[in-house]
Structures are given as C-alpha cells and as structure tokens.
Amino acid sequence: MIPGDGIGQEVVAEGLKVLSAVLPQDVKLETKDYDFGAKRYHATGETLTDADLDALKKHDAILLGAIGDPSVPSGVLERGFLLKLRFAFDHHVNLRPSKLLPGVATPLAGEPQIDFVVVREGTEGPYTGNGGTIRKGTEHEVATEVSVNTAFGVERVVRDAFARAQARPRKKLALIHKNNVLTFAGHLWTNIFNKVAEEFPEVTTEYMHVDAATIYLVTQPERFDVIVTDNLFGDIITDLAAAVSGGIGVAASGNINPSGEFPSMFEPVHGSAPDIAGQGKADPTATVLSVALLLRHLGYEAEAARIDEAVSADLSERTGKPARSTSEIGDALAVRVAG
C-alpha cells in the first residue's frame, strides 16, 4: 500500500476496507504500508531508492492512492517516483477502463453508451525522460523531448490490446496516434498494428488520429470498445474518457506487467487533490475499482466482479441523496461486497 499524498491516504484506507471485506476467509491478506510521497521527499530528499524497489518487488501487487503536492516542484515526484516505478517494474500495459454506469452523471447530453477500455503504453514514447536543455534561462535556450518507440515495446502492448479486444463481445480495436505528423513513430505503430491484426482476424480494427479521437469521445463514445495508444496520447485521452464516463472520481487504472516478473500497480486516475485532503470529501470509488482491477489481475475474478457490482449498485442509488463522507462510501461498499 502506497497511500501517498493528500486524499491518497483517505481513499487507500477505504480500498483496503473493501478488499478485506471481499476476500474469502481462507485467503490471508498481508499488507505493508510505504511512506512515499511529498512528506518523505521533504524529510529525506528521497523519492524512490533502489532499496525501496527491492522491497516493493516482493509483493504480489501494489495499491497506490496518489502522489503529488504543491510544495514539491512540478516533475520531481512524477519523474522521481511515479514514472520511475512504472519504468523499473516495466509496467508497459496501462489499463484504463471507462464505463458510464447507470445513474452516473456525465457532462454529455443525451444518454451516451460508454463502455471501453484504453490500453496505454506505459514505458516508451515521450515519457522516457530523453531530451535536454541547452543555454538554460537565456534567450537562446533550446529544450528537447524525445519520444522513443521500439518495435519490441509497441508490439507487446499492441498484442495485449488485440487479446483484450478478442475477449470482449464487440471485438473492436482502435489505434490512436498522429501518424500523419509524427511519421517515424506513427509508421512504426501503424505497421505493427496492421501486422498483429492478421493474427486476430475476428477483431475489427480502425485507425484514428488523436485529435479526431477527442471529437469522437464526446460525440460518439459508443463507437469505442478497446483503444490502444502511446503513452502521451493515452494520458490525454484517458482523462477525457474519465470525464465523460462519470468523472475521475470513478476512474480506475492498472499499471500492469503482464509477465508477472514485477508486481503490477493499481491506482485511481485522479491526483492527490490537496484542496480537499483530510476532510473526508474524497470519493474512494476510483480506488475501490482499482482494487477490483488488482484482484482480477491476481486471478480473483469472482471477487473483482463483486466489487464492480457493488460499485454499480452504490452509484445507481446516489441521485437525490445527501453526499456521504469518504469512509461512509467505503463502509457502504464493504457491506455490499461482504453481503
């Protein structure tokens, strides 16, 4: 457990509550808390050490709340903790499901049908930290960012996405990129996508530029089933996807290492929300849904499904009721999954 900063502490507590409630009696749950985040950074200057990674490596899975605080310069915890962990544990499949559940508010008009999953590449693209700055702070400063894309890295995530599409009733997969401008990376992605497609003749494929995809996400979200995309485009469209399918209060994600060589990490898409931290106002639903992804990843499909159902039921009964606190929502979900 990495509760982290801000509301991370509160939502992880509820995630654990629901996890404990859903597990069968004979499954012994062992957890350990890690203190990563702003507090430790201020105290020690450390974000994530080699010893930390060795310790984390021993767990079956990681549940993270949120990392980030305005007191830490932008980028320090993101690059020094979040991205470092994703890269160290080779979390190349970043799974982000979007499902608009009945009774949940959406900013879109009408009654859109939203049920898709984004498979975002997690270890390449513009996230590698390649790049640099010369003549910093002068009028001649030049700063570069290098997007790195490899056949190895693209093929494994594209293959994962095809397998997920194949396993879903609609069997549709969209590749999102910007191959008309980012032609080097774009051609690599497109060629591998088309090559792997031959192995999955039942999957219907389409290609879409990332700019056009943002239009479809608000005008025809029902069009999507599975999406595969690069690290940066995935970052952008999954926030938009979360916004249209009930908000980041209910958006879960998994940073997955499919081989199991390193533990996978599960976390809500939202951040640490320092403005509401410590007030019991945060909605723990996204964390609870992340626990479901964690259970599914470890093979506890029935338990994961029970959590999903509990969340659906809870959300569908919210309209018109007074707002509940973080722990009240957690309690309600724990009761539902246990019952």
Next chain:
Amino acid sequence: MIPGDGIGQEVVAEGLKVLSAVLPQDVKLETKDYDFGAKRYHATGETLTDADLDALKKHDAILLGAIGDPSVPSGVLERGFLLKLRFAFDHHVNLRPSKLLPGVATPLAGEPQIDFVVVREGTEGPYTGNGGTIRKGTEHEVATEVSVNTAFGVERVVRDAFARAQARPRKKLALIHKNNVLTFAGHLWTNIFNKVAEEFPEVTTEYMHVDAATIYLVTQPERFDVIVTDNLFGDIITDLAAAVSGGIGVAASGNINPSGEFPSMFEPVHGSAPDIAGQGKADPTATVLSVALLLRHLGYEAEAARIDEAVSADLSERTGKPARSTSEIGDALAVRVAG
C-alpha cells in the same frame, strides 16, 4: 485560394462568395487559384515547390479549403504541403477561436458558455520533423520523434497570447502543457510564461496539464478565455474545443505570421471529408468564419464583424429547418453580409 481536396473545393467557393459580397465597392479583390493537393501530387509528384512558395509569397493572404485524400499515403501531403507551408511562412501563431453560438448544438449537457481562443504554437514542438527510424521493418526498429522548443519560439507566441488576453474583457490566459513529465520543454514554457506575465499585470494566469485541460473543456468550458499551448497539445485540444462548441463544421483557424513578412493562411479546422465530397453536403460556415479571420488580420474589422454577425444569425435560425446545400448556405450568408 487553395481549394485543395474533397470538400475543400466546395467550401472555398462559398468563402469567396461571401468575401466578395462583404467587401466595399472600392476594394478591388484579386484572387488566384492554386491546385495543390492530391490531384497535383498524383500527376506530378509535387506537393509544394520553391517556385510555389515564391508565387504564394506575393499574396496578402491565403485561403485554404482542405488538403488530404485517402489515395495519398498518410503524412505525404501533411508534411509535404500543410506543415511545409506553415514552416516556410513562419506561421507561428495558430489562432483557433471557439465560441458556442446561440442555437447551435453541442454534445455537452446544459447550456455551457463557451467563448475562448486557443493560441497554438505553429512552428516548433513535435511538428518539426526531427526524429528518425533505424532498423526499419525489423523487430529491432527504433523510431524517435523530437520535440524542439526554443526560447525565441516560445516567447513570441506567449507574448502574442498575452496581448490577446489583455485585449479581451475577461483578460484570462491559461498555459497548457505537461510540465510534470515533459520537464525540459515544460520548464522552458513555464518559465517564459511566468516571465512575460510580469509585463501584463492585468492578465490573470493559470497553468494546467493537458490531460486535466481535456476534463475542464467538457466540464467547465466557461473557465477559458485565452489558451496558449504547444503545437501538438494545441492540435489535440482545438479539435476537442471545436467538438464542444458546435462541431468542426463551424471551427475556423488562422495560421498567422504576425510580422507580415509572409502571408498568413486561413482555413477551416475540418479536413477534406472525401466521404461527402462533391455532393453539396459540406457546411461552408467554418470557411466563411476563416474569411472573417483573414479580413480581421488584414485590418478589415468592420467587414469581419459583419461576417461573424451573419453567421450567428444564420446558425440561430437553423433549428427545425430542412438541411441546406453548401451553396445555399453560402448564398444565405452572402445576402446577409451584403444587406
């Protein structure tokens, strides 16, 4: 005039119709048609030659319909024509206003107030064509894309955006980037933004990550007044902005060289839409609004305002009426601006 491909031909004809109708008698309009696009590429292999650039250079402004056709491999016309022209003529201010006009449909629920303008950088970022591929087509292929950002390039567009914000009633400017991950480019953008802000004490500023911005664009679009952002983020968020503020049928843009050293180019945000080309189904409104941007750029403010008003009136009277053809809409707008 560069009608270009697909519906480009049809919408530019209407743009010219409205332009001719709105100009005072004593202004002599001289136009010349250029045949860039898929047809010329197939016939000659050329997209945009040095001689073409010399010829284009002599005009006061350029009106473009759309370039692109499925018969041409992705990237050839984009890199070989559209981007080549933006770079050759140093169109560093890519201006994209978003205004939800009364009576216009939006995919958002409720009655959102949308009236902002995006100032997208047009000559740097991941659009420079820097990057490359090694071991192409093999399992060891590596493809890179380099985002290039210079103090010179960032400062001039940030300054332009501040000046635009200063001139608007709300005087608000948001910088959109991803400075917690793209730290090299992000720090350059953020530092220059903060430095230029000191010269514009009346302008209220905020910073927002691009992923968060997509959420606000659908949940709180009224929050935005002027946005300044990099080339790729600008590409993405302006399509989303167009979608929420009436669709790409009404989204106009200007590729502006503020110094006037080279002619600026004005074009609808939409593409060539080959599926509906030649059927009189395209809405020429985005092109007509691009003509208004062109006129405003050349100092014809009153005429630009007349076009904006004509479009507002036309859009507000559409509901419940049968669909009109491309030329019927153009005729109606020409009558309104002349009246």
